[in-house]
Amino acid sequence: MAVTRRGMGRDGRPTLEQVAARAGVGRGTVSRVINGSPRVSERTRAAVQQAIADLGYVPHRAARALAANRSDAIALVVPEAETRLFAEPYFSGIIRGVSAELADTDIQLLLTLIRTPKERQRFSQYAASHRVDGVLLVSVHGDDPMPDQLAEMGIPVVMNGRRSSDELVPHVDCDNVGGAQLAVEHLLGRGRSTVATITGPSDMYVARCRVDGYKEALRAAGREPDEDLIAKGDFSEESGHAAMHKLMRRRPELDAVFCASDLMAIGARRALRELGRSVPGDVALVGFDDSSLARHMDPALTSVRQPMEGMGRAMTRALLAEIGDSGPDRPRLVLPTELVRRGSS
Amino acid sequence: MAVTRRGMGRDGRPTLEQVAARAGVGRGTVSRVINGSPRVSERTRAAVQQAIADLGYVPHRAARALAANRSDAIALVVPEAETRLFAEPYFSGIIRGVSAELADTDIQLLLTLIRTPKERQRFSQYAASHRVDGVLLVSVHGDDPMPDQLAEMGIPVVMNGRRSSDELVPHVDCDNVGGAQLAVEHLLGRGRSTVATITGPSDMYVARCRVDGYKEALRAAGREPDEDLIAKGDFSEESGHAAMHKLMRRRPELDAVFCASDLMAIGARRALRELGRSVPGDVALVGFDDSSLARHMDPALTSVRQPMEGMGRAMTRALLAEIGDSGPDRPRLVLPTELVRRGSS
DNA sequence: TGGGCGCGTGGGAGCGCTCCCAGTTGTGAT
DNA sequence: ATCACAACTGGGAGCGCTCCCACGCGCCCA
Numbered sequence: 001m002a003v004t005r006r007g008m009g010r011d012g013r014p015t016l017e018q019v020a021a022r023a024g025v026g027r028g029t030v031s032r033v034i035n036g037s038p039r040v041s042e043r044t045r046a047a048v049q050q051a052i053a054d055l056g057y058v059p060h061r062a063a064r065a066l067a068a069n070r071s072d073a074i075a076l077v078v079p080e081a082e083t084r085l086f087a088e089p090y091f092s093g094i095i096r097g098v099s100a101e102l103a104d105t106d107i108q109l110l111l112t113l114i115r116t117p118k119e120r121q122r123f124s125q126y127a128a129s130h131r132v133d134g135v136l137l138v139s140v141h142g143d144d145p146m147p148d149q150l151a152e153m154g155i156p157v158v159m160n161g162r163r164s165s166d167e168l169v170p171h172v173d174c175d176n177v178g179g180a181q182l183a184v185e186h187l188l189g190r191g192r193s194t195v196a197t198i199t200g201p202s203d204m205y206v207a208r209c210r211v212d213g214y215k216e217a218l219r220a221a222g223r224e225p226d227e228d229l230i231a232k233g234d235f236s237e238e239s240g241h242a243a244m245h246k247l248m249r250r251r252p253e254l255d256a257v258f259c260a261s262d263l264m265a266i267g268a269r270r271a272l273r274e275l276g277r278s279v280p281g282d283v284a285l286v287g288f289d290d291s292s293l294a295r296h297m298d299p300a301l302t303s304v305r306q307p308m309e310g311m312g313r314a315m316t317r318a319l320l321a322e323i324g325d326s327g328p329d330r331p332r333l334v335l336p337t338e339l340v341r342r343g344s345s
Numbered sequence: 346m347a348v349t350r351r352g353m354g355r356d357g358r359p360t361l362e363q364v365a366a367r368a369g370v371g372r373g374t375v376s377r378v379i380n381g382s383p384r385v386s387e388r389t390r391a392a393v394q395q396a397i398a399d400l401g402y403v404p405h406r407a408a409r410a411l412a413a414n415r416s417d418a419i420a421l422v423v424p425e426a427e428t429r430l431f432a433e434p435y436f437s438g439i440i441r442g443v444s445a446e447l448a449d450t451d452i453q454l455l456l457t458l459i460r461t462p463k464e465r466q467r468f469s470q471y472a473a474s475h476r477v478d479g480v481l482l483v484s485v486h487g488d489d490p491m492p493d494q495l496a497e498m499g500i501p502v503v504m505n506g507r508r509s510s511d512e513l514v515p516h517v518d519c520d521n522v523g524g525a526q527l528a529v530e531h532l533l534g535r536g537r538s539t540v541a542t543i544t545g546p547s548d549m550y551v552a553r554c555r556v557d558g559y560k561e562a563l564r565a566a567g568r569e570p571d572e573d574l575i576a577k578g579d580f581s582e583e584s585g586h587a588a589m590h591k592l593m594r595r596r597p598e599l600d601a602v603f604c605a606s607d608l609m610a611i612g613a614r615r616a617l618r619e620l621g622r623s624v625p626g627d628v629a630l631v632g633f634d635d636s637s638l639a640r641h642m643d644p645a646l647t648s649v650r651q652p653m654e655g656m657g658r659a660m661t662r663a664l665l666a667e668i669g670d671s672g673p674d675r676p677r678l679v680l681p682t683e684l685v686r687r688g689s690s
Numbered sequence: 691t692g693g694g695c696g697c698g699t700g701g702g703a704g705c706g707c708t709c710c711c712a713g714t715t716g717t718g719a720t
Numbered sequence: 721a722t723c724a725c726a727a728c729t730g731g732g733a734g735c736g737c738t739c740c741c742a743c744g745c746g747c748c749c750a
Contacts, residue, residue, distance in 0.1 A: 027700080360705095
């Protein structure tokens, strides 16, 4: 019976076998057509494609996955906390990019939010058992071992951002140093003479990059960075507020501030208002991220834009390449950032 | 050979068969333990569980899906446009809720962004071939046939929001009418006498609900709604700006505005500033959505909050219930909204 | 004219599970 | 002790696909 079975699938949908019968060929041939094997004559291919169209055949994912030992799915792993903080445009931008790149591959996107170490553990197990073909990691912290773990287990991984300058795991990052330079050069170009900065937490590589860019831009303009003009924040609005007050106490004459995040720029703006300083009249302000908050500030905030969607796409392309030929090339991309000029500078 | 095969899986991971061998039982019994069947003695269950732990066994999803004819995955379908507009907190809030509810079910979340009719078509096909167990639909437009299509095909569906007051497809909505009432009552309670509103597009049910709430609150306070005090917008900032100007031209004496979205409130705020009216001194403002923009306005915007995460959770629970017992109950939940009071009113 | 050779092709053997039907055991009633 | 019955348990038969081996055929070279 099994040998000559030609019935529909359980759910009333046609199976490979049916398509084969209709096209007057064997199962193997249909499979070859579907998977684009070149070892099929043009005549046969056409006949099979016709049968597929007639029957409205759609391959059964699970059966395919089981037989071929792959899942045709990749996971996007996001620490839960990030969905709050960077909700927009970071999170949705990445997703849009990934999704766009996946659109014509019939690979599925599995979204995994991780909120506890337990869930983290569980996900590793998942990935380990080849339930996904590859993993996209987003906003990985400096001390996170997961990327290395996955990589060691032979699971294709691509991260967004890196944990250090000598990151070994394949990743796609944006040019944080360059973005910061752009911002500072712009401020200098507008005739500002005393440019301060409010930084992110120093244990985050991305934050260090932005400080580096700040310093480099100053040096390139022939001025030595002054530690008094560098105040530490943690990317939050409150920290930006506090840092701005500290800065004004230390250097009341400053006339420009580069903030490593839009949120901190908002805090800084508030502090300046409290001190009766106008923006951009007394002090020019530049942020980082180009969030919607920046657009809606008053005056609107000049900000460094990261190509979030582009990063999502690039990550996906890199991952697919890794899954595909598993070549030894470990992609490390750095995408350019861009300065969006608005009223605050 | 096949009968007594006891080897590892292809990827070096243990299979059901191995677990059975180790526990000294048959495959069927292990399967029963894994699937929580009650028809297993306590002794046997313990032995099997021990074997599972020893081997670090994880069931193979694809094999399971194939044999059991289910996928253990649900899809969250989002029109691409929405990820831009409502990026925050709408999109990420829903996702967080869904993900939280799924956390201990080992059902996977498949994220599908739809940008073209072609992709829409493709997704329907997917769903039709039982590649997912159920579908979560987000921000469905009034004329979208997809919910009905899916429902007719026997695919469990739950929508967020509804297309009309007599929506037949199972859905979870928030109390838009009630939220609007809350807002207007609050304004009235603060002694405002002439309360206007800026509405969303009238072809969206959600927008009509908010107008209804506005009118009802006025009537409850013994005043007849005045069409001059109702200006139409489309949820965008620009439309809010235009509507506010129109309103002030028609009724210069108004002293409060309920905006059907935060974005429109921002536009309205700008218009008021242009006209030299203070907020909340001259005109009190209330928005809808409680986005981060509201928190960062100056003064911060009073706004109606929708329980996004709660809606995500409720949708997921409803969908799982539908998948589970496929009972004839078509859940229609309406979650309460809440007024977040800030400086603008 | 015969023996390769390779392209196309058919279909058996599985992938790792679940389902279900027997079979085996233990229990209580007769 | 005997039988009926329930509670458990084992394992065959697939799920729909891919992989790969073997086979048939036409072609080229000797």
